[in-house]
Amino acid sequence: MAHTSASSAGSGAKAPDSSRRSERSRQAIFDAALALVGEVGYDKLTIEGIASRAGVGKQTIYRWWPSKAAVLLDAFTAGVDEDYEKGLPDTGDLAADLKTVLHATADEFNDHAWQAPYRALAAAGANDEELSRAFVARLLEPGTQVYVDRLRRAQEAGEVAADIDVRVAVEMLLSPFSQRWLMRTGELTHDFVDTLVDQALRGLRPRD
Secondary structure (H helix, E strand, O other): OHHHHHHHHHHHOOOOOHHHHHHHHHHHHHHHHHHHHHHHOOOOOOHHHHHHHHOOOHHHHHHHOOOHHHHHHHHHHOOHHHHHHHOOOOOOOHHHHHHHHHHHHHHHHOOHHHHHHHHHHHHHHHOOHHHHHHHHHHHHHHHHHHHHHHHHHHHHOOOOOOOOOHHHHHHHHHHHHHHHHHHOOOOOOHHHHHHHHHHHHHHHOOOO
């Protein structure tokens, strides 16, 4: 009788949700990688350290990723697709929209918790072509495209000259921003962003 009850209880119990457990482990690994790279830097970041902080075995990490760079890239770019799908704001005022987004981006770039993994990936990518290409494909190219789309709409609305190559225009806008931050040539401030946007748009607007 006791045996029958145990069998019945076992058959009615829910099986462990392996997908939920895997997702929890994956998120713990992401959190650990992002925290550790800010604390110890990329050179001292290890799979073993990530595993220990995340509370998982290192073989769990190696089952999903081939290297610490791959872990960090996935951790850093998690969720960016949803952000990019929103695109840039379009209030009809291109300058105001660009300033709004770049002010927020400057604040993000100045946040140590955010900039540590970005700098680590940028530095590692300089010596790792495969990582660099993945970083561009996952983060930089989609990010650039939302600006291209916004400038193209502004071009169609007559805010940007019809003969402007909008892709090049976006690179003219974003490259000084990135260069100042990456090389620490100056502070990344809202005033700098406003000047950058105003001067870039001065060259992009239709000529009378």
